[in-house]
Amino acid sequence: QVRLVESGGDSVQAGGSLSLSCRASERIEGYCMAWFRQAPGTGRELVSIIYTGRPSPKYYADFVKGRFSISHDNAEKSVYLRLSNLTPEDTGTYYCAADARGRCLRMLGSTVVVSPRPADFEYWGQGTQVAVSS
Numbered sequence: 001q002v003r004l005v006e007s008g009g010d011s012v013q014a015g016g017s018l019s020l021s022c023r024a025s026e027r028i029e030g031y032c033m034a035w036f037r038q039a040p041g042t043g044r045e046l047v048s049i050i051y052t053g054r055p056s057p058k059y060y061a062d063f064v065k066g067r068f069s070i071s072h073d074n075a076e077k078s079v080y081l082r083l084s085n086l087t088p089e090d091t092g093t094y095y096c097a098a099d100a101r102g103r104c105l106r107m108l109g110s111t112v113v114v115s116p117r118p119a120d121f122e123y124w125g126q127g128t129q130v131a132v133s134s
Helices: none
Strands: 002-007 011-013 018-024 031-040 044-051 058-060 067-073 078-083 092-098 104-110 112-113 126-133
Touching: 002 044, 002 092, 011 112, 018 031, 018 092, 018 104, 018 126, 044 112, 058 112, 078 092
Parallel strands: 011 126
Antiparallel strands: 002 018, 018 078, 031 044, 031 092, 044 058, 067 078, 092 126, 104 112
16 A cells, blocks of 8 residues: 655745645655646546656646646655646646556657556545645
């Protein structure tokens, strides 16, 4: 059982930035690690995925490309999400999730890529709140 603990959520003004962290209870090398978010009254949506092996491909939802950046530190058993140029539409609870079997990886020709498969994420954190005011 992998336990995930998120931190870094806060209230910021539009245009601001935040750095979210997710620390796992065990080693995460070779995992698919993801950030999801859920706005009030809506369903949970995928934000970004990173594979924590080598290579370390990433995936971003269309609505965050160029504004958010995902990274990981296996030594710290942690995954991070840097949020920039935030808008009120980014308000919500941000969840960290893990797929311990690394099922997000795909081959695209000779390139290793991440394919979004939200149903494969079996471990979840409790979430951290992000509130963006206009």
